[in-house]
Amino acid sequence: MPHCFTLPAPPVRVRLPYCQATAAQRALAVDYLQQRLAAHFPTLRVSSWPAALADHQPDLWLRGSAVALAETDLIQLAQHLAAAPELPVLDPPLYGLPALHLAQYTLQCSELAVWALAEVAAGATACGPRLYALLRRLAHPSPLAEQVVQAWCWNLASAPPLVPGIPGAPPRPDSAEIEHLLGRLKSPESSCAGNGAGTRLLPKNSFSWPAAWLDR
Structure with a gap:
C-alpha cells in the first residue's frame, strides 16, 4: 500500500x-x-x-x-x-516619469481652474472665502510642477504623451485677466483666507509653457 x-x-x-x-x-x-x-x-x-x-x-x-x-x-x-546627507545632490536635478505625471496633473488642474473661474465670475458677484481661496490657489500653477514640465524635451519622438487639454484658449494662469476675474469674485469675507497662492519657488511670470503643451 x-x-x-x-x-x-x-x-x-x-x-x-x-x-x-x-x-x-x-x-x-x-x-x-x-x-x-x-x-x-x-x-x-x-x-x-x-x-x-x-x-x-x-x-x-x-x-x-x-x-x-x-x-x-x-x-x-x-x-x-x-535624503541622506552623504549622497550627492544632483544639479541639475532628475525628474522621473511619476513626478512628470503628477506635474502634468497639477497643471491641468490649474487649466481647469481658470476655466471654472470664468464661469463662476460670469454668474456671481462674489463667492465665499473658501471657494475664493481655492480658485486663487489653483489659478496660480505650482512652480515645482512648472519646473518638472520644463525639464523634459517635448520635441522628441520618445517624449511622454501629453495629458488631454481643454479645447479652446482658457485665460493664461497668472495673467492680468485672471486677477481681474478673481477681483470680481472677492468678497469682504474672502480677505481672511489670504491670497492662497503660497510661497513661490520661481519669480512671478518666469514660466514659459512648452510649445507642445500650448499646441494641443
Whole structure:
C-alpha cells in the first residue's frame, strides 16, 4: 500500500513591532533592506542602513527565521535614505516619469481652474472665502510642477504623451485677466483666507509653457 506524505504547511507570516525585535532580528531586517535597496544607493555608508531602520522603526514580518519589511515601509525608507546627507545632490536635478505625471496633473488642474473661474465670475458677484481661496490657489500653477514640465524635451519622438487639454484658449494662469476675474469674485469675507497662492519657488511670470503643451 503506497505511503501518503503530507507536506508541512508553510510558516505563518507574523508581524513583530520593531521595538520588540531582538538585536538578531533587527540585523536581519538591515540585511533585507540592503538586499532590496543597496543597488539604489551604492555609496551609502554602512551605518546609514541600521540608522534608517532605527529612525523609521517599521514592523518586521517574520516567516520562520526569515525577516522582511512591508512594501509600504520599503517605499518610505527609500525616500528617507535618498535624503541622506552623504549622497550627492544632483544639479541639475532628475525628474522621473511619476513626478512628470503628477506635474502634468497639477497643471491641468490649474487649466481647469481658470476655466471654472470664468464661469463662476460670469454668474456671481462674489463667492465665499473658501471657494475664493481655492480658485486663487489653483489659478496660480505650482512652480515645482512648472519646473518638472520644463525639464523634459517635448520635441522628441520618445517624449511622454501629453495629458488631454481643454479645447479652446482658457485665460493664461497668472495673467492680468485672471486677477481681474478673481477681483470680481472677492468678497469682504474672502480677505481672511489670504491670497492662497503660497510661497513661490520661481519669480512671478518666469514660466514659459512648452510649445507642445500650448499646441494641443
